Amino acid sequence: xxxLLFSSVxxxxxxxxxxxxxxxxxxxLTRGISGSILLGILGLSLIWTVLAFFxxxxxxxxxxxxxxxxxFFFKKKLYxxxxxxxxxxxxxxxxxxLVILYSSSxxxxxxxxxxxxxxxxxxxxEYGLVKGISNLDLxxxxxSIWHIFxxxxxxxxxxxxxxxxxxxxxxxxxxxxxxxxxxxxxxPILLLFSxxxxxxxxxxxxxxxxxxxxxxxxxxxxxxxxxxxFIFSVKPTMIWLPIxxxxxxxxxxxxxxxxxxxxxxxxxxFFIKNIWTFGYPVFPIAAGDLGFSWKPNPEILxxxxxxxxxxxxxxxxxxxxxxxxSSYSAVKTWFLLDGIKSKINSLFIISLVLFSVFAFIKKxxxxxxxxxxxxxKSIFVLAFSAQYRxxxxxxxxxxxxxxxxxxxxKSLLLFAASSLLIMGILSFPNFIxxxxxxxxxxxxxxxxxxxxxxxPSTYHYNKFETFRTGNLKFNISKDYPFNFDTPIxxxxxxxxxDDVQSGIFPQYIDEKNIKKGLxxxxxxxxxxxxxxxxxxxxxxxxx
Numbered sequence: 001x002x003x004l005l006f007s008s009v010x011x012x013x014x015x016x017x018x019x020x021x022x023x024x025x026x027x028x029l030t031r032g033i034s035g036s037i038l039l040g041i042l043g044l045s046l047i048w049t050v051l052a053f054f055x056x057x058x059x060x061x062x063x064x065x066x067x068x069x070x071x072f073f074f075k076k077k078l079y080x081x082x083x084x085x086x087x088x089x090x091x092x093x094x095x096x097x098l099v100i101l102y103s104s105s106x107x108x109x110x111x112x113x114x115x116x117x118x119x120x121x122x123x124x125x126e127y128g129l130v131k132g133i134s135n136l137d138l139x140x141x142x143x144s145i146w147h148i149f150x151x152x153x154x155x156x157x158x159x160x161x162x163x164x165x166x167x168x169x170x171x172x173x174x175x176x177x178x179x180x181x182x183x184x185x186x187x188p189i190l191l192l193f194s195x196x197x198x199x200x201x202x203x204x205x206x207x208x209x210x211x212x213x214x215x216x217x218x219x220x221x222x223x224x225x226x227x228x229x230f231i232f233s234v235k236p237t238m239i240w241l242p243i244x245x246x247x248x249x250x251x252x253x254x255x256x257x258x259x260x261x262x263x264x265x266x267x268x269x270f271f272i273k274n275i276w277t278f279g280y281p282v283f284p285i286a287a288g289d290l291g292f293s294w295k296p297n298p299e300i301l302x303x304x305x306x307x308x309x310x311x312x313x314x315x316x317x318x319x320x321x322x323x324x325x326s327s328y329s330a331v332k333t334w335f336l337l338d339g340i341k342s343k344i345n346s347l348f349i350i351s352l353v354l355f356s357v358f359a360f361i362k363k364x365x366x367x368x369x370x371x372x373x374x375x376x377k378s379i380f381v382l383a384f385s386a387q388y389r390x391x392x393x394x395x396x397x398x399x400x401x402x403x404x405x406x407x408x409x410k411s412l413l414l415f416a417a418s419s420l421l422i423m424g425i426l427s428f429p430n431f432i433x434x435x436x437x438x439x440x441x442x443x444x445x446x447x448x449x450x451x452x453x454x455x456p457s458t459y460h461y462n463k464f465e466t467f468r469t470g471n472l473k474f475n476i477s478k479d480y481p482f483n484f485d486t487p488i489x490x491x492x493x494x495x496x497x498d499d500v501q502s503g504i505f506p507q508y509i510d511e512k513n514i515k516k517g518l519x520x521x522x523x524x525x526x527x528x529x530x531x532x533x534x535x536x537x538x539x540x541x542x543x
Contacts, residue, residue, distance in 0.1 A: 001105040003455040007158050008101070008166045014069030014157070015040030015170075016078045026262065029223050030213055033081040034174035038209065040069070041167075042230055045149040049269060052128040052148055053276065059155030066157055089176050092412070096187065097169050099419050104165030104194035105452040106426050107459060109444040113196040114459075114482035115139060115492060117147060121161065121197070122488055124151035131517025132294025134278045135506040136474075137483075137495050138304055141278035141296070145270070146234045150197040160456040164201045165194045171205045180212050182406035186396055188418035191426075195456075203235045204393050208400055210241060214248055215366060215404065221249045226262035233270035236282055237390045240377035240397075247369045284308075285384075294509075297520045299502040300495075308385040314341045334386060339438025344388040348395070352378060355398045370401060461485040467534045470527055471511040472518075476538065489514070493538045500531040 019036030022043040029035045044065065048057050055061065073079065085093060108114070116139045123130060123140060124147065134141025150163045158166070168190060175183045186208065193201035210228055218224060228241040242263065249255050271281040279295025281288045286301045306319045313322060314337050325333060335349075336342055352375065359371035374394055381390045425432050429445035436442065449457055463478040464486040475490045477483045483490035491506075499505050505523050510516040523531060 001101050001453045001456070004101050004105060004160065004162055004165060007160070007162070008097075008169055010066070010070075011153055011157050011163070011166050012037060012170065013073045013079075014066050015044070016081075017069035017072030017076070018043050018065075020072050020076050020078060026223055026226075027220055029220065029227065030174070030178065030209075030218065032084070032173070032177035033078065034170055034177050036078065036081075037170045037173070038206070038227075041149065041170075042227060044152060045145050045230065046266065046269065048152045049129075049145055049148050049273060052124060052151075053273075054128065056126055056128045057124050057148060057151040058126070062152055062155040062157060065152065085176060093172055093176055096172050096184075096415070099423070100165055100168045100172070100187070100191065100194060103191040103419075103423055103426055104162050104168075105456045106195050106448070107446040107452075107457040108196045109441055109446070110193070110196050110198055111441075111444065111482070112198065114484040116142070117150075117197050118161070118484040119482075119486075119488070119490065120144070120147045121151045121154055124148055125154060126488060127515055129273065129276055130515060131276055132279065132509075132519055133517070134283075134296050135294065135518040135520045136489060137491050138284070138296060138300060139492075141274075142283045143273060143277045144199050144234055145230070145273070146199045146202050147197060160458055161197050162194070162456055163197050167202055167205060168194055171209070174209055178212060178216070179408075180404075181408045181411040182400060182403045183208060183212070184411040184415040185399070185403075185406070185418070187415060188422045191419070191422045199235045200389065200392070203231050203238045204396055206231050206234075207238055207241050207393060208396060210245070211370075211397065211400065214245065215401075219253060221245065221253050221256075221259040222262055225249065225259055226266055229263040229266045229270075233266060237377070237381060238393065239380060240373040243376055244369055244373040247373065248366070251369065252365060294517055294519050297499075297502060297504050299504070300498060300520075303498050303502075308387075312386045313337060314339065340436055341388060341438070345386070348378075348388070348391055351395060351398050355401075358402070367401060370397065374398075459485070464490070465537070467537075469505050469523075469531050469534065470507045470521065472505070472507050476534075496531070496538065497535055500528070500535055503528070505531060 015037040016033060017040065019038065019040030022039040023036060026039070029039055048061065051057065051061060119137070120140060120143060123133065124143070129143060133143070150158070150161060153163060154161060168187060172187070175181065190201050190204065206227070210224055210231070213224060225242065225245045228245045232238050232242050249259055274281050274283050275290070275292065279292045280286055284301070284304055289295070309322055310317065310319055313333060316337055317333070322330070335346055337345070355374070356371055359367045374397060378391060378394065426445060427448040429442055429447050432439055432442040446457070451457065461477065461480060462485045463480070464475045465478050466473065466475050472489070475483070475486050476493055476496065477486045477490070481493060483492060500523070503523055504520045505527065506518045507521045508514060508516070509519055
């Protein structure tokens with residue numbers, strides 16, 4: 001916790017410095033220190049994404065960028081902006097920051113942290129963006145811009161990968177500067193995402209900031225649209241936000257093509273990044289085939305698609321069973337899943353219906369456009385994979401609009417009560433395991449450890465086995481399905497089985513230069529026997 005505090009002070013200063021550089025080019029997103037920091041996040045994320053095509057985002061990148069940010073922070077005397085907070089607000093901000101630091105110091109428990117976030121960041125820091133990396137492990141094809149941003153600070157500034165905690169502190173600055181008190185109510189829920197570099201937290205917080213700027217009349221449409229596209233590029237399920245800003249530009253503000261130029265450039269960078277790592281413009285959708293040789297095998301994409309459909313039903317049914325559902329049964333089953341997921345699904349639809357009625361009654365153009373944007377996003381999610389994690393942001397948006405005038409005192413009281421509950425759950429997870437057993441992440445919470453008061457808790461495993469198939473020498477975590485602490489190149493055992501069953505296996509384009517990328521090749525009879533021996537070893541180890 002103490003080390004995380006030092007890390008927060010350093011990174012916030014760096015981001016503010018880089019934000020000041022960005023403001024001189026693109027103007028101001030919002031006044032105050034939070035506005036500078038938010039532009040710093042945008043600027044560094046984009047710069048490091050471009051650099052990642054050519055070099056690793058390692059400590060050799062981190063040192064000069066951190067140094068430049070610190071230099072500008074002191075040169076422009078940005079530290080003086082912190083004195084603009086009143087003494088009372090400073091105490092409140094400090095208290096909220098301590099809650100954030102405490103909550104984020106727990107062990108990571110989101111499974112994607114081990115199977116997706118950490119392996120992605122390891123590849124970025126050691127090699128950068130690798131062409132066709134999705135052939136090694138399909139999950140790696142995402143290479144979220146948020147993980148590129150985290151990789152840039154993972155050398156010495158934030159080796160514990162707690163960038164989400166730092167963003168929550170920045171979010172607190174913004175709330176007090178803009179006096180958007182209702183947003184204090186969201187922080188306790190977001191504390192559950194603060195132990196990992198989960199893209200869910202940044203897209204929720206940043207989208208609410210952009211939404212608040214739109215509602216309060218910010219007219220810098222060019223920057224608002226660019227930032228909304230950036231949020232979309234972090235997680236494409238946030239498609240409602242760029243749609244909303246575009247609609248506002250067309251129907252509320254004076255439309256001009258210049259307003260979209262910066263955003264379109266970010267969108268092109270997003271497409272190019274995905275094509276480079278995945279072979280298609282948007283992960284994990286196999287649409288827009290441009291015939292690149294490093295795109296994933298169609299059978300692997302089919303398996304992934306089937307898995308996504310199963311995830312829609314919380315893995316409670318096989319793919320074959322789901323295929324036999326009638327349209328009525330498919331909808332009914334989705335609403336009647338065992339556990340908490342069915343309640344979330346029902347609440348999602350009820351919220352959309354009620355918000356649509358609210359928008360119709362209010363007849364305010366901005367609320368109508370927000371409703372249309374959310375409905376478009378919801379249709380996409382329901383059509384592709386109606387998992388609650390893809391529409392959780394809708395709840396925040398609806399609550400924000402309905403209670404936008406919530407007062408400071410009420411918001412602080414709700415924040416305090418909710419934070420105590422969340423900190424209690426994190427500290428003593430048996431509570432949620434007992435009362436909400438269907439909340440599966442609760443099973444992986446480790447509870448309070450005294451060591452975390454000094455430094456954030458992290459897991460170390462480092463048990464693996466090494467194999468070779470064709471020209472690919474790779475590692476697989478031993479007795480554990482994820483490769484968070486396995487030297488790269490590493491493949492999840494599940495993907496090895498899928499590859500062999502599909503009769504293919506990843507191979508280097510150039511064995512002497514990993515940066516040149518990976519493709520898939522059909523297994524020769526000898527290679528297939530070798531690969532089947534690997535599978536047998538994995539299965540025997542699991543036993």
